[in-house]
Amino acid sequence: MVKDALVAAVQAAGVVGAGGAGFPTHVKLDAQVDCIIVNGAECEPLLQVDQELAKKHAAELVQALKACMSSTGADTGVFALKTKYTQAIAALNAAIAGQAGLSVFGLQNCYPVGDEHILVHEVSGRVVPEGGIPLNVGIVVINVETLYNVWLALQGQPVCDTFVTVCGEVRQPVTLRLAVGTSVADALEAAGGVTCDHPVVINGGPVMGKPVDSMEDPVTKTTKGLIVLPSDHPHVRRMRRPIGLSLERAVTACCQCRLCTDLCPRALLGHELAPHKIMRAAGYALTEDVAAWTAAFLCSECGVCDTFACPADLSPRQVYRRVKSELGAAGVRNPHRRSTVPLPERAYRRVPTERLIWRMGLESYVVDAPLRDEVLLPETVKIPLKQNAGAASVPVVKVGEHVSRGQVVAEPPPNALGARHHASVTGTVTAVGNEVSITRES
Numbered sequence: 001m002v003k004d005a006l007v008a009a010v011q012a013a014g015v016v017g018a019g020g021a022g023f024p025t026h027v028k029l030d031a032q033v034d035c036i037i038v039n040g041a042e043c044e045p046l047l048q049v050d051q052e053l054a055k056k057h058a059a060e061l062v063q064a065l066k067a068c069m070s071s072t073g074a075d076t077g078v079f080a081l082k083t084k085y086t087q088a089i090a091a092l093n094a095a096i097a098g099q100a101g102l103s104v105f106g107l108q109n110c111y112p113v114g115d116e117h118i119l120v121h122e123v124s125g126r127v128v129p130e131g132g133i134p135l136n137v138g139i140v141v142i143n144v145e146t147l148y149n150v151w152l153a154l155q156g157q158p159v160c161d162t163f164v165t166v167c168g169e170v171r172q173p174v175t176l177r178l179a180v181g182t183s184v185a186d187a188l189e190a191a192g193g194v195t196c197d198h199p200v201v202i203n204g205g206p207v208m209g210k211p212v213d214s215m216e217d218p219v220t221k222t223t224k225g226l227i228v229l230p231s232d233h234p235h236v237r238r239m240r241r242p243i244g245l246s247l248e249r250a251v252t253a254c255c256q257c258r259l260c261t262d263l264c265p266r267a268l269l270g271h272e273l274a275p276h277k278i279m280r281a282a283g284y285a286l287t288e289d290v291a292a293w294t295a296a297f298l299c300s301e302c303g304v305c306d307t308f309a310c311p312a313d314l315s316p317r318q319v320y321r322r323v324k325s326e327l328g329a330a331g332v333r334n335p336h337r338r339s340t341v342p343l344p345e346r347a348y349r350r351v352p353t354e355r356l357i358w359r360m361g362l363e364s365y366v367v368d369a370p371l372r373d374e375v376l377l378p379e380t381v382k383i384p385l386k387q388n389a390g391a392a393s394v395p396v397v398k399v400g401e402h403v404s405r406g407q408v409v410a411e412p413p414p415n416a417l418g419a420r421h422h423a424s425v426t427g428t429v430t431a432v433g434n435e436v437s438i439t440r441e442s
């Protein structure tokens with residue numbers, strides 16, 4: 001497929017990375033590479049979107065991957081999924097049978113194997129430099145749901161829906177196809193309702209996700225999971241611990257055992273990251289070791305250090321997050337750009353996902369959340385103008401206007417990195433602010 005046509009279709013459809021920061025996909029695909037890796041690792045415990053999509057839409061995914069390969073010049077296209085996703089792998093193998101350049105790569109059930117740096121090394125043996133992206137080593141990584149949205153774009157359909165696993169303390173754990181802008185409350189109701197008092201809803205996976213502020217918050221193009229936990233769950237308490245308390249604990253409880261550093265997945269790739277050093281530097285306000293502070297830019301916030309490694313329940317991740325934010329606010333840029341060599345001990349320091357689940361106290365929530373593929377259309381949606389990396393989009397509709405599902409409601413500012421957004425239901429625009437609110441016509 002001609003690159004310009006693919007990029008234009010994906011841009012017009014408003015496709016962004018369905019998970020993480022939501023990088024606009026048309027920018028990612030405007031590249032020349034030799035390999036595309038489809039990230040189906042879904043390494044966060046409990047999430048099941050990508051494996052469910054691969055089971056159900058393997059043929060569409062293969063079509064979209066071939067279009068992306070043709071457009072970017074890639075001669076290799078690899079679906080990377082954990083070997084335990086046997087049904088998804090079988091569906092993909094059937095869909096790619098006999099087609100040159102396409103394959104399925106089986107990943108171990110480890111965390112965080114879906115981190116792009118880890119994934120690229122596992123699949124290709126290449127090492128993305130510190131602070132770099134897979135493009136630096138000739139690879140585009142695109143996740144399964146994003147690739148499905150590319151396929152829809154090629155059919156002329158914009159991104160109106162988002163796939164979300166709703167699980168934890170709900171009656172019917174399920175993976176839902178939700179209109180973008182559906183409220184958390186409506187999503188939980190579609191999963192049969194909440195089963196605990198004082199629920200806390202985590203947006204994303206349990207390790208890297210964050211508690212939602214309100215049940216009225218909307219799901220966006222990047223929402224992958226809504227995990228309901230009781231407010232007194234140990235993981236919720238850890239997530240809510242104030243940074244001041246974490247710093248106090250760093251002084252009083254960090255024994256410098258360096259288990260956090262020994263198990264840090266990025267450090268094991270050779271990155272200049274040593275979380276035990278930031279605990280020492282931050283706890284005692286030591287400033288002479290500048291690299292200990294700027295290493296914050298290399299932290300992926302994967303959470304291995306605090307959810308798994310630390311015997312004292314301390315959080316180097318939280319400290320790095322704060323340092324990164326303060327360095328960024330002060331205009332400091334990441335100085336770490338080395339090419340690295342993975343450490344030999346990496347091979348036996350992977351974090352088994354089952355052990356992580358056990359450490360986090362999530363065993364009772366590990367159940368199937370099958371895909372319900374018909375879209376849920378609520379009475380109202382709130383479509384955020386900023387749901388992607390780059391600039392917020394600018395509304396192009398007014399209060400009182402009638403809009404149809406799929407109609408453009410917001411465009412990125414001219415020449416800015418951003419994404420177009422579309423109405424996810426047919427109805428009337430009732431408010432325009434940081435979101436475009438639409439009440440569905442009955």
Ligand code: SF4
Pocket residue numbers: 253254255256257258259260261275276279309310311312313314315316
């Ligand atoms: S694992 Fe915990 S106690 Fe050990 S060095 Fe890291 S933060 Fe300190």
Ligand code: SF4
Pocket residue numbers: 260263264265266267273275298299300301302303304305306316317320
């Ligand atoms: S969160 Fe912890 S384990 Fe993960 S990259 Fe950052 S320092 Fe390393």
